[in-house]
Structures are given as C-alpha cells and as structure tokens.
Amino acid sequence: MLFRACVLAALPLFALQYLTGCGFIGGFSDENTPEGERCNPYTSHNPCKQGAVCAGYPPSSPDQFQPYVLIPFCPENYCCSVDDSLTITSTNPNCQPGCNGGAAAMCAADRDPGACCYADGGTPATLAGCLALDGLAVDGGPLSSGGSSSTGSSNLAMVDAGDAGSGDVGDATNE
Amino acid sequence: MSCNLSARIHLFGLGVLTSWALLDRATNASAQPQPAQAPSVSASSASPLSQPVLDSGAGAPPNGSPLAPATSPATLPPDAGGVPPGEGLTAPSTSTAPSPTPTAPSPTPTAPAPVSAPAATTPAAPASTEPEKPSTQAPATEPFAFGNFTWLNGESRQHRSLLDSPIFTGQLLLDLNYTASRNMPIDNTVVGSTALSRNNELTIAFVGFGGDFHYEHARGRLMTQFGIRSILVARNDFSTFRGQFDLQNALRYISEANGGYHWDLLHGINLDLGIFMSYVGLFSFDNFENWMYLPSYTSDNTPWFFNGIRIQIFPTDTLKIEPWIINGWQTYGKFNEMPGFGSQILFRPVDWFSVLSNWYLGWDAQDLPGLFRWHTDTSLTVSYYHDARAFIKRVASSYTFDLGGENGDGVSFAGNAAEGHCTPNNTCPARFVSGMMYHRVWFSDQFAVTAGGGFMSNPSRYLVLSPTGNASPIPQPESTQGIQYVPATQPFDLNLGTHFNAWDYSFGFQYMPIEQFTLDVEWNHRQADVPYFAGHGGVTSPDGYITTTLPPGWRPDLVKSDDRIIFAWLVRF
Numbered sequence: 001m002l003f004r005a006c007v008l009a010a011l012p013l014f015a016l017q018y019l020t021g022c023g024f025i026g027g028f029s030d031e032n033t034p035e036g037e038r039c040n041p042y043t044s045h046n047p048c049k050q051g052a053v054c055a056g057y058p059p060s061s062p063d064q065f066q067p068y069v070l071i072p073f074c075p076e077n078y079c080c081s082v083d084d085s086l087t088i089t090s091t092n093p094n095c096q097p098g099c100n101g102g103a104a105a106m107c108a109a110d111r112d113p114g115a116c117c118y119a120d121g122g123t124p125a126t127l128a129g130c131l132a133l134d135g136l137a138v139d140g141g142p143l144s145s146g147g148s149s150s151t152g153s154s155n156l157a158m159v160d161a162g163d164a165g166s167g168d169v170g171d172a173t174n175e
Numbered sequence: 176m177s178c179n180l181s182a183r184i185h186l187f188g189l190g191v192l193t194s195w196a197l198l199d200r201a202t203n204a205s206a207q208p209q210p211a212q213a214p215s216v217s218a219s220s221a222s223p224l225s226q227p228v229l230d231s232g233a234g235a236p237p238n239g240s241p242l243a244p245a246t247s248p249a250t251l252p253p254d255a256g257g258v259p260p261g262e263g264l265t266a267p268s269t270s271t272a273p274s275p276t277p278t279a280p281s282p283t284p285t286a287p288a289p290v291s292a293p294a295a296t297t298p299a300a301p302a303s304t305e306p307e308k309p310s311t312q313a314p315a316t317e318p319f320a321f322g323n324f325t326w327l328n329g330e331s332r333q334h335r336s337l338l339d340s341p342i343f344t345g346q347l348l349l350d351l352n353y354t355a356s357r358n359m360p361i362d363n364t365v366v367g368s369t370a371l372s373r374n375n376e377l378t379i380a381f382v383g384f385g386g387d388f389h390y391e392h393a394r395g396r397l398m399t400q401f402g403i404r405s406i407l408v409a410r411n412d413f414s415t416f417r418g419q420f421d422l423q424n425a426l427r428y429i430s431e432a433n434g435g436y437h438w439d440l441l442h443g444i445n446l447d448l449g450i451f452m453s454y455v456g457l458f459s460f461d462n463f464e465n466w467m468y469l470p471s472y473t474s475d476n477t478p479w480f481f482n483g484i485r486i487q488i489f490p491t492d493t494l495k496i497e498p499w500i501i502n503g504w505q506t507y508g509k510f511n512e513m514p515g516f517g518s519q520i521l522f523r524p525v526d527w528f529s530v531l532s533n534w535y536l537g538w539d540a541q542d543l544p545g546l547f548r549w550h551t552d553t554s555l556t557v558s559y560y561h562d563a564r565a566f567i568k569r570v571a572s573s574y575t576f577d578l579g580g581e582n583g584d585g586v587s588f589a590g591n592a593a594e595g596h597c598t599p600n601n602t603c604p605a606r607f608v609s610g611m612m613y614h615r616v617w618f619s620d621q622f623a624v625t626a627g628g629g630f631m632s633n634p635s636r637y638l639v640l641s642p643t644g645n646a647s648p649i650p651q652p653e654s655t656q657g658i659q660y661v662p663a664t665q666p667f668d669l670n671l672g673t674h675f676n677a678w679d680y681s682f683g684f685q686y687m688p689i690e691q692f693t694l695d696v697e698w699n700h701r702q703a704d705v706p707y708f709a710g711h712g713g714v715t716s717p718d719g720y721i722t723t724t725l726p727p728g729w730r731p732d733l734v735k736s737d738d739r740i741i742f743a744w745l746v747r748f
Contacts, residue, residue: 033711039711040361042718057717057726060723060724075726075727075730076712076717076729077717105729105730106727108664109727109728110728112727
C-alpha cells in the first residue's frame with residue numbers, strides 16, 4: 001500500500017520533471033530563453049541562451065547586473081544574439097531598431113519625437129536622424145548607413161557592461 | 176433567424192433524446208426491484224446502452240438530497256451495497272409535518288426541492304398536537320432521487336454530507352493548484368482563465384465555508400469565497416464601475432448568498448433571492464465537482480454566478496424549470512435599466528443521461544442600452560457504459576454547445592463591418608459560437624482519466640476574458656496592492672468588430688481515494704488566432720513586478736498559444 005502511494009506521488013513529479021525539461025522556457029530558473037523572446041533585464045544573471053544577451057530598453061535600476069545592449073526605440077527587452085563586441089547580430093525582428101512595433105508604441109505613449117520619427121517608416125538609414133531628434137547618438141560604433149537590418153549587422157549596440165563586465169556573455173548561461 | 180434555428184435544433188435534439196430516455200425509463204421501471212427486496216445487481220438489460228449493474232452508490236441520493244441527510248443512516252446505502260434506486264429516498268412519510276429543507280450542500284444544478292421526507296429525516300419537525308393520520312395519498316417523489324447522478328460533470332460525487340444537522344448542512348472547500356506554462360511568464364501571471372491565476376506557484380484558488388440552512392419551509396445558502404478567485408472572477412464584472420459603493424469589494428468574498436421559501440407543490444417549488452450559481456457552460460464553479468480543473472472556453476468564458484431572483488419548479492421528479500430575473504450576465508450590478516432574463520431546464524429521465532439547457536437575454540453593455548445579448552447553452556451528458564465490478568467502471572461523455580449574439584447599437588449576429596466602422600446600418604459582427612466535449616473513464620471508484628477540448632468564436636470579444644496587467648482593458652486597482660493604479664497603456668482590444676477564435680484540448684488524471692479528496696493532474700493546450708495568452712515577458716513590467724517603472728510604450732507580451740500542466744489539490748467536506 002505504501003509502495004503504491006509512493007508510486008502515485010512520484011508519477012506527477014516525474015511528469016513535471018519531464019515536461020519542464022522538454023521546452024518549458026528556462027525551466028525553474030529562467031535560463032536559456034531563446035532568441036527573440038522577452039527577457040528580464042533586471043535579473044542577476046543572463047537569462048538568455050548562450051551567445052545572446054538581454055537587449056532592449058535600459059533598466060532604470062542603478063544596480064545593473066547584466067551588460068545591456070540598447071535596441072533603439074524599443075520599450076521592451078529581448079534575447080538577442082551578439083558578437084564578441086556585444087553588437088547585435090540577430091536577425092530576429094524583435095532585435096532590430098524599433099523592435100517590431102516598439103517605436104510606434106513609444107510614440108503612442110508619450111509622443112517621443114525620435115520614436116515617432118522612426119515609427120513613421122523608419123529605416124536603418126534614418127535611425128541616426130531619428131535618434132538625433134531625441135538628442136541621442138548611437139554608441140559603440142558608426143551606423144552602417146547602407147546596411148539592411150536583415151543582414152544582422154546593424155551595429156547598434158550601446159554597451160554599458162558596468163560591473164558585470166562584457167566578456168562573460170557566452171558563459172552567462174552556465175551560472 | 177438564428178434564434179429560431181437554434182431553438183429548432185434544440186427542440187429536435189431534445190425530443191429525440193427525450194423519447195429515447197423515457198422509453199428506457201419506462202422499460203426499467205417495469206423491471207425495477209422493490210425497495211423491500213434485497214440489493215439488486217440487476218440491471219437494466221433493457222437499457223439501450225446496456226448498463227449492466229448498478230454501481231455502489233446507486234440509489235444513494237443525488238448530492239443534497241433533502242430526504243437523505245447524512246445523519247440518517249437508514250437512508251444511506253452501504254458503500255458497496257447496490258441498493259436499488261429509490262430505496263431510502265422516496266419512502267412515504269407518515270408525518271404530516273413539513274420536512275426540514277436541507278438544500279444542496281453543493282451548488283449543484285439539481286438543488287432539489289424537498290417534497291416529503293422519511294420520518295427518520297425529520298428531526299426538526301414541529302410537534303403536532305393531533306395524532307398522525309396515515310397518509311391516503313402517496314407523496315410526490317423527490318426530484319432526481321431515483322438514480323445516481325454523482326458521475327455527472329459539474330455534479331458532486333459525494334453521496335452524503337458529513338457536516339449535517341437538522342437545520343444546517345455545512346460545507347468546506349479547499350481548492351489549491353500549481354500550474355506551469357511552457358511560456359514561463361516572468362510575472363507568474365496567467366491570462367485568460369477564471370480557474371488559474373498564478374504560474375509556477377502554489378496557489379490557494381478557493382477557500383470557502385458555509386452551507387445550507389433549512390428549517391421548515393425556509394431555506395438559505397451561504398458560501399464564502401476566499402483565495403484568488405475572489406479577485407479573479409469579480410474583476411470581469413464591469414457593471415461595478417457604474418456608480419458608487421464598490422460592489423466588487425462588497426461582494427467578492429461571497430460566492431453564494433441566497434435564501435427563500437419552499438412550497439410543497441408539484442414536486443416542489445423554491446423561490447430564492449440573492450447570488451446563486453450559474454451552470455451556463457455545464458461546469459460547476461466548485462472545481463471539486465468537475466471532470467477537469469481547467470474547463471474549455473464554453474465554460475470558462477460564461478457566467479459563474481447570477482445576482483437576482485430564481486424560481487425552481489419541479490413538475491416531475493425528472494424535470495426542473497428554473498426562471499431567473501437577474502441584474503446581468505455575471506454581474507453584481509446592472510449596466511442599463513433593464514434586468515436580465517433567463518432560465519435553466521434540467522431534465523434527467525434516467526440515471527445515465529442528463530440534459531441541461533440555459534438561455535439568457537440581457538442588456539449588458541455600457542452606454543449601449545439598445546444592445547441586447549442573447550445566449551443559449553445546451554449540454555448533454557451520457558454514461559455509455561457502467562459495470563460496478565469491472566476494471567473499467569464507467570465511461571461517460573459530456574457535450575456542450577453554445578450559441579449567442581448581440582444585436583443593436585451597431586452590432587448584430589451576422590454583421591460584417593470592420594472595427595471602428597460599426598453603425599446601425601452597417602453592423603459589426605457580435606456573436607458567440609462555442610462547443611466542448613469531454614470523455615471520462617473511471618477505473619474503480621478511485622481513478623479516472625479525462626480528455627476533452629473545445630473551441631470558441633467570438634467576434635466583438637464580448638465574452639473574451641480580458642487579459643490582466645498592462646494588457647487589461649478594464650480598470651483593476653485590486654491587482655495593484657496599494658501601488659497607485661495606472662491605466663494600462665497597451666490594453667487588449669475589446670472593441671466592437673474585433674475578432675477572436677480559439678480552441679483547446681486537455682488530458683487529465685484524477686485520483687479520488689475518498690469522496691472528500693481529489694488529486695488532479697492535467698495537461699492543457701490553448702490556442703488563439705490573436706496574441707492573447709501570457710508570453711515569457713508577462714503582462715506586468717520588464718521584470719514582472721508592479722513596482723518596476725514601465726518604459727514608455729512598454730507592451731505586454733501576449734502570444735497565441737499556451738501549454739501548461741496543472742496540479743490541483745481539492746478537499747471538500
């Protein structure tokens with residue numbers, strides 16, 4: 001009887017373990033989030049899969065644990081693949097400037113001039129101009145003025161590694 | 176047009192099934208063992224579905240039988256007894272005094288009306304100064320007491336109430352769950368359900384205590400409601416934003432509060448006022464009574480309660496007719512000047528078949544007094560197979576189909592205008608078409624597996640459960656825990672003319688070692704044609720906390736699918 005009860009109790013646990021190990025995002029620890037998925041920029045570890053970082057809107061907290069990469073005119077944060085210099089290489093629409101409708105959302109929220117500029121037919125070529133409307137410039141390298149976002153080399157990274165350093169991106173998922 | 180078609184389909188289907196069931200009942204009745212006989216395992220070989228034997232609980236009262244309270248052993252069948260149907264239930268009373276009226280200890284749709292009780296169950300009968308006279312007329316039988324309906328979806332499987340007394344039948348329900356979505360939203364928030372609320376956490380969904388008060392012909396029922404469903408369900412009621420006095424807070428901790436009077440007419444008539452349960456969509460608000468924990472949209476998106484007046488009329492012991500006059504469609508208050516009207520018809524001609532049909536007509540839209548909502552809901556539940564001694568004890572299915580719409584003030588059932596262009600002459604579509612079916616197999620009394628699913632189509636989204644957090648189109652200050660409420664900047668669109676189509680399926684395993692406990696494990700998949708369910712980013716803020724500043728324009732993460740496991744831990748006395 002006790003054996004049967006133990007088996008009964010164990011079955012759901014095995015099922016849970018199986019299911020969480022086969023596709024539940026991050027399992028119980030919010031890790032290995034795929035590219036293009038939302039991520040938490042405030043958490044103390046890199047929640048993204050290896051080779052990706054949580055890019056997007058800079059966290060407001062001064063206690064910044066993760067190196068962050070800015071996605072211009074993007075109000076959210078997404079896991080995006082980066083190269084060694086933390087430049088976004090992802091071709092996922094959520095990892096591009098304006099993050100798939102984000103510029104329009106920012107424009108609608110507070111009529112931000114730069115966001116409205118980019119939301120209205122923004123292209124990589126117009127990005128610098130739109131950023132300039134907000135008094136901003138792209139850090140981390142020159143704009144690839146003729147590049148297409150589909151090339152995955154938008155060079156839009158704004159790196160502020162802070163205390164976390166910038167060389168541990170690839171290892172972050174192994175914490 | 177569509178109303179007529181729906182009504183004809185209902186009538187036709189009802190007629191066919193009724194004829195079949197009545198024929199079966201008549202055949203069974205002729206072979207029915209007499210109460211005085213030894214327990215029988217005879218069966219109704221005459222049944223068209225060949226139910227060979229009665230189960231261990233056959234003949235036990237349906238939950239809440241007023242004639243067989245738990246304190247009366249004489250009326251209870253032995254656990255493995257195979258007591259003939261009706262034994263101990265419809266025994267004529269020699270007492271002329273009105274019987275106590277213990278009503279349903281659970282919010283079952285049968286809420287039987289007491290008619291006459293055995294002497295053993297009438298401890299509260301007032302003393303009579305006249306000697307009792309033998310009754311010369313057989314009393315009317317108690318509704319739905321002729322069979323065992325504890326297998327039904329949305330019906331308690333308990334055969335007796337442990338917390339019983341002559342004037343009060345108590346009830347306690349603990350409903351806890353743990354669910355994990357493949358999306359793993361970082362704010363631990365579930366979107367689109369009235370059963371689930373928090374992800375990856377042990378959640379106290381419902382804690383309720385209360386019961387039925389019954390004395391002579393007076394009756395009352397109170398069931399409290401603590402736990403997250405006190406927020407989860409009340410938040411969908413927009414009528415409370417009309418006027419003052421915060422109806423949501425005033426009433427959120429009460430799931431049922433009604434009382435009234437019983438008359439010994441026909442097979443019983445009850446008149447009750449207050450908040451009472453709705454069975455539109457078949458499933459019970461009390462998850463202990465359901466085959467699955469997370470129901471399909473047909474149940475999840477239709478009302479759990481009504482606030483108003485209901486009359487329960489039992490013309491026969493197989494039929495209940497229950498008209499309502501209510502404030503609105505699962506509302507505490509009223510949107511417009513007109514009340515809502517509806518009714519339930521419950522027909523159980525035999526103990527292997529049940530028909531539950533509801534309809535509703537009301538005016539449930541803010542500032543649109545010319546827009547009325549109509550809704551029909553029909554459920555058939557059939558036990559195909561039953562053998563108390565076999566490994567597979569019972570096989571049953573439930574089928575539910577809903578059809579409804581809204582007409583007037585720019586919308587109609589068959590409108591085709593696009594969102595933002597709804598006019599009286601060019602209406603937008605506003606309809607609700609949904610269905611669901613579930614199949615369950617019982618292995619002994621302790622185990623069951625259930626599979627099912629359903630779909631819904633709801634242009635204008637008037638029955639779509641609005642997402643919460645920054646996706647909420649309705650104010651929800653209760654979700655902010657004292658943090659200043661800020662209206663959502665990116666609300667889910669519930670405007671007229673929008674579209675919404677969704678479907679789901681689920682599998683479940685239920686362990687029920689005793690009648691007072693259920694462990695349920697489920698897998699559920701839901702899919703919609705628009706982003707609706709909580710994605711990994713959640714619907715609250717960048718890190719999931721309501722205290723974190725939202726970047727301007729931050730969008731909730733809504734996705735089109737949701738896969739989840741559910742563990743439910745249910746205890747009821």
